[in-house]
Amino acid sequence: MITHKVLDLNSQKEAVILRPDAPSDLQLIHQLRENQQIQILDEIKSQVAELIKLQNPSQNWSSETLTVAVEDFFNEHDQETYGVWVFYPWKSTLVHLLPEEDFIAVRTVRNKFKITQEEQDLLASKKIGIIGLSVGQSVAISLAMERSFGELRIADFDTLELGNMNRLRSSVVNLGVPKTTLVKREISEIDPFLKVIIYEDGITTENMHDFFTKSGQLDLLIEECDSLEVKIQARFKARSLGIPVLMDTSDRGMVDIERFDLEPNRPLFHGLLSKLGTEEEIQDNLQHNKTSILMSILDYNNLSERGKNSIFELGKTITNWPQLGSSVIMGGAMCAHFTRGILCGHGLNSGREYVDLDTLFRNRNESKN
Incomplete structure (x- = not known):
C-alpha cells in the first residue's frame, strides 16, 4: 500500500505537504527518504536557528551559542518528525521545513x-x-x-x-x-x-x-x-x-x-x-x-x-x-x-x-x- 501511495505522489503535479504527526504521512516520508532516486534537502537546523533568533531579537548570538541553542531545541524535539516535509514531484525532491506558522513568521520577518x-x-x-x-x-x-x-x-x-x-x-x-x-x-x-x-x-x-x-x-x-x-x-x-x-x-x-x-x-x-x-x-x-x-x-x-x-x-x-x-x-x-x-x-x-x-x-x- 505504501508503494502505491508513493507512486501516486510521483505522478502529482503539485507540491505535497506531508505532516509527520499523521501516521500515513510519516510512512510516506520514510519511504521517500529511502528512495535513492529522490533528493533529500534537510536544512531544518538552520531554519530553527533563524526561528530562535526571531524569538529572541535582543540577544546577541554568536555562532557557538546559537549552535548550542539549536542542539538544546532538538533535545526536546525529534528532528525527523519536527515540522513538515514537502515533496516536489517535478524535481523528485523532498524538503524539510518548519511548521507552517513558524515557517511564515521566519519567511516574512524581513x-x-x-x-x-x-x-x-x-x-x-x-x-x-x-x-x-x-x-x-x-x-x-x-x-x-x-x-x-x-x-x-x-x-x-x-x-x-x-x-x-x-x-x-x-x-x-x-x-x-x-x-x-x-x-x-x-x-x-x-x-x-x-x-x-x-x-x-x-x-x-x-x-x-x-x-x-x-x-x-x-x-x-x-x-x-x-x-x-x-x-x-x-x-x-x-x-x-x-x-x-x-x-x-x-x-x-x-x-x-x-x-x-x-x-x-x-x-x-x-x-x-x-x-x-x-x-x-x-x-x-x-x-x-x-x-x-x-x-x-x-x-x-x-x-x-x-x-x-x-x-x-x-x-x-x-x-x-x-x-x-x-x-x-x-x-x-x-x-x-x-x-x-x-x-x-x-x-x-x-x-x-x-x-x-x-x-x-x-x-x-x-x-x-
Whole structure:
C-alpha cells in the first residue's frame, strides 16, 4: 500500500505537504527518504536557528551559542518528525521545513515593519486573480514573495514558448509546460503553504464567473492578458461585482487602477473608449474596431516613441506587442506595491501613473544643466 501511495505522489503535479504527526504521512516520508532516486534537502537546523533568533531579537548570538541553542531545541524535539516535509514531484525532491506558522513568521520577518503585522494578517485573508501570465508571472511571484494574498487564482491558456523567455523567468527545460503550471510550481517552491488555483484554459465565457466568485469573491483583479475581448469582459464583470482592477502595460512604467469597489458606475478604462461609442456598442463592434480600441486603451499619445514605432510594425516585421524583461519585472514589482496599497486601504484612487525611468533621468540631467 505504501508503494502505491508513493507512486501516486510521483505522478502529482503539485507540491505535497506531508505532516509527520499523521501516521500515513510519516510512512510516506520514510519511504521517500529511502528512495535513492529522490533528493533529500534537510536544512531544518538552520531554519530553527533563524526561528530562535526571531524569538529572541535582543540577544546577541554568536555562532557557538546559537549552535548550542539549536542542539538544546532538538533535545526536546525529534528532528525527523519536527515540522513538515514537502515533496516536489517535478524535481523528485523532498524538503524539510518548519511548521507552517513558524515557517511564515521566519519567511516574512524581513517584511517588518515595511508591512505591519496587521497588514500582513489582512493580506493573508485576501483573494487575488491574475489574468495573463507574461507580466502576470512577475506580479504573481512578487505577491508570493511578500505573502500578499491568502488565495491566488491565475488564468492563462498558453504554454511556455521560446519567444516568451525574454520576459518570463524560466528554463528551457520548461518549454511546452503550461504557464499556469510553471507559476504555481514556482510559488510552491517559495512557500508551499500559499493557496494557488489555476485556470489553465484561460478566461472563457464558461469559467469567468467561477474565476471571480468560486469559494469567495475576488478582492482584486490584476489584468495582464493580450485579448481585447477578455480585457473588456473582465472589466464588465469586475465592475458588476465591485472589484478593483489593476493593470501594467510594460511601457513607460504605466500602472492603471480602476476602483470599481469605490465607484460602481465608473466607465471602463477611465472613459478612454467613449469616443468610440457606448460600452455596449464597443463590445458589439469589437472585431471591427480592434486597432482603435487598442490605441485608446494604451492612450497612444502617451506611449514611448519606441512603443509607438512598434505598433506600426505589428503584422509586418513583428507578430506581437514588444515587452522587455526589465519592464516586466519592474511592472510586477509595481503591481505588488499597489496591490498592498489597495487591499490595505492606503487611499489609492482610480487613475494612471507613469514611472518612466528615461524621463526621470532626462529631466534630472536637464535640471543640472
